[in-house]
Every structure is written in structure tokens, then in C-alpha cells.
Amino acid sequence: MTEYTIYPLKVAECDNEGPRVYYLGDCSEVLRLHNLFWILKSRSVTIAVDTGFTGERGRQFMPAIIQQPHEDPFAQLDRIGVDPGEIDHVILTHLHFDHLSSPIERFTRAQIWVNRRELAYVQIPPHPWFGQFVDRQAVELITGPWRDRLYLVEEETEVVPGITIFRTAGHTPGHQSVAVNTAAGWAVVAGDAAFTYRNIEDDIPPGFNWNVEECFASMERIRRRADFVLPGHDGLVFIRHGEKIP
Numbered sequence: 001m002t003e004y005t006i007y008p009l010k011v012a013e014c015d016n017e018g019p020r021v022y023y024l025g026d027c028s029e030v031l032r033l034h035n036l037f038w039i040l041k042s043r044s045v046t047i048a049v050d051t052g053f054t055g056e057r058g059r060q061f062m063p064a065i066i067q068q069p070h071e072d073p074f075a076q077l078d079r080i081g082v083d084p085g086e087i088d089h090v091i092l093t094h095l096h097f098d099h100l101s102s103p104i105e106r107f108t109r110a111q112i113w114v115n116r117r118e119l120a121y122v123q124i125p126p127h128p129w130f131g132q133f134v135d136r137q138a139v140e141l142i143t144g145p146w147r148d149r150l151y152l153v154e155e156e157t158e159v160v161p162g163i164t165i166f167r168t169a170g171h172t173p174g175h176q177s178v179a180v181n182t183a184a185g186w187a188v189v190a191g192d193a194a195f196t197y198r199n200i201e202d203d204i205p206p207g208f209n210w211n212v213e214e215c216f217a218s219m220e221r222i223r224r225r226a227d228f229v230l231p232g233h234d235g236l237v238f239i240r241h242g243e244k245i246p
Contacts, residue, residue, distance in 0.1 A: 002162035003183050004047075006245040007039040008230065008237050009076040011052040012067040012098075021195050023205040023212060033196070033233040035065070035098050037073065038189050039082055040180055045160055046082060047089040048110070049178050049189050051138075053101035061097045061133065073103045085109060089159055093191025093232070094175045095122045097135040104138050112142050113165060116152040118174025119143070168193040168222060170215030171206055177222055184246035185227030193218045196234040 018029030035058070038049040052073030058065040069075065077084055084106040092100050092114045104112075122134045123143070142150050151157075153176060156166040162181035169175050171192040178189040192208075193215070194200040200222065205215030222229055230237055230245070 001181050002042050002045075002160070004040045004042050004045075004162055004180050006180060006182060006187060006189070006230070007041070007080050007243065008241070008245070009037050009039065009052065009073070009080070010235075010238075011035050011037065011071050011073050011076065012055065012058055012065045014062055014065045019207045021207055022198065023207045023209065023215070025204075025207055031196075032235075034235045034237075036232060036237070037099075038230070039077070039080060039087075040163060040178075041082075042162070045089070046087050047091060047159070047163060048087050048107065049091045050093055050099040050191070051090065051101055051103040051107070052076070053098055053103065053135075057102050057135065058098065061135075074106070089113065089163075091159065091163075091165060091176075091178055092118075093177065093189070093193075094118050094172045095139060096133045096172070096192070097138075099191070100138050100142075101135045102138060104141060111149050111151060112146065113151045113153055113157070113159060114142070115167060115174030115176045116154055117169075118172060118176075119152065121173050166221070166225075168218035170209050170211055170213075170218045172210050173214075175218070177218075179225055182246050186225060187228055187230055187245065188222050188226035189230045190222055190232055192232045193222060194229065194231040196231050197229070197236055200229050200231060 012035040018025035037052040040047040055067030164179045168177040
């Protein structure tokens with residue numbers, strides 16, 4: 001089976017209150033999280049998991065976001081030798097702005113994979129509050145002009161040999177994670193099913209969630225199939241694995 005190299009790419013940092021990260025957590029705690037997206041590469045295929053965001057766009061949603069010039073998503077792609085126009089697939093873990101945003105505009109040939117329930121949820125949110133986290137311009141691009149390249153996922157789907165999407169609802173109703181075959185074993189890019197290693201290792205759901213029961217079930221699903229987990233917002237990824245996995 002095809003093996004992939006995984007590149008974690010940091011685009012920003014942002015401080016978050018403890019209960020937002022850990023369900024019913026310490027209200028006095030402030031945690032600095034990283035905003036990440038990921039490139040999966042084999043000899044013949046390049047896949048982005050999520051898109052990152054520019055600092056200008058990100059601060060429209062979260063003014064406290066800090067992005068250094070070298071963390072711009074296109075600077076990060078250039079650093080690892082990836083042309084955004086040559087990315088074959090974009091897998092979206094979910095549709096919050098820090099996972100789908102304006103960089104998608106330059107992924108001009110990619111097939112785009114999103115969970116059907118996730119798309120329906122952001123197109124017709126149950127309350128306007130939920131819309132504040134969604135980059136509408138990016139959603140309208142993939143559902144309008146780029147609709148012919150949009151693949152709607154139901155539950156578990158193989159994108160290409162060695163890359164499988166599976167539903168990990170809880171943070172949002174259509175959240176999905178990505179199982180990746182590597183030389184070091186099966187990695188799971190968790191997205192926001194686990195913000196940090198502590199979420200997944202201590203079985204503490206993310207505090208920002210849609211359904212806490214689904215969060216518990218999804219983290220167990222990830223643990224069962226992963227040889228190692230790559231959380232969505234934890235800078236420890238670089239300490240445990242470096243800039244390139246494996």
C-alpha cells in the first residue's frame with residue numbers, strides 16, 4: 001500500500017480559555033494553541049488536509065490570532081516545495097474558518113472532500129450563532145463555481161490507496177478525520193476531534209463542541225485505528241515528530 005510523508009504546517013497561534021479547549025475545564029487557564037494544516041505526499045499524489053488561512057482573513061473571525069510572515073500558508077507551502085495549483089486533493093475536516101478559508105482559491109485543480117452533513121449544517125445553520133465561524137466566501141466557491149470538483153462524503157471513504165476519511169462528529173456534526181499510511185504506521189490527522197494530545201490521551205472532549213457524547217465516541221474511534229494521532233491545534237506535534245512525519 002502507498003506510504004505518505006506528512007508535513008504539519010503552522011499558520012498562526014491564538015490564546016484560548018481553558019473550557020474552550022477542555023470540556024468543563026479550568027476557567028482561569030489560558031492556553032496558546034497552534035493553527036495547523038497538513039500536506040500528505042507520496043511519489044505521485046499531493047493532498048492538503050484543510051487549507052490554513054491568511055492572517056488578514058483569520059483576524060476577521062478571531063482578532064487575537066497571531067500570524068508571523070513566514071507562517072502565511074503560501075510561504076509554508078513554498079518552504080516544502082509544494083505549488084498550491086498542483087495539489088491533487090483537499091480533504092476538509094470541517095468547515096470552520098481556520099480549516100476552510102481563502103487559500104482554497106489557489107488550489108485550482110484539487111478535488112475537494114467534505115462531509116455531506118457538515119456542508120448542510122453550515123448552509124442552513126440551526127441558529128445564526130453557528131455562522132460566525134464559517135468563511136462564507138470559501139464555502140460559496142466550493143459549492144458554486146467549483147461544484148464539479150466537490151465530493152460529498154457520507155461516513156468512511158478511501159480517497160486514494162493509503163488515505164481514508166472517516167466521520168468523527170462531536171466538534172461539529174459532520175467533522176471527519178483522516179487515516180494516513182506512513183512508514184511509521186497509521187497516523188490519524190484528527191482535526192478538531194482532538195485539539196491537543198491531552199484531549200485524546202486523557203479522554204477529555206474539546207470544550208467547543210456540538211455534541212459531547214459524539215466527542216467521546218469519535219476519540220475512541222481515532223484511538224482504535226491510529227498507531228499515532230496528530231491533533232489539530234497542538235504545538236507538541238513538532239516536538240514529538242518534527243517538521244516531517246515520519
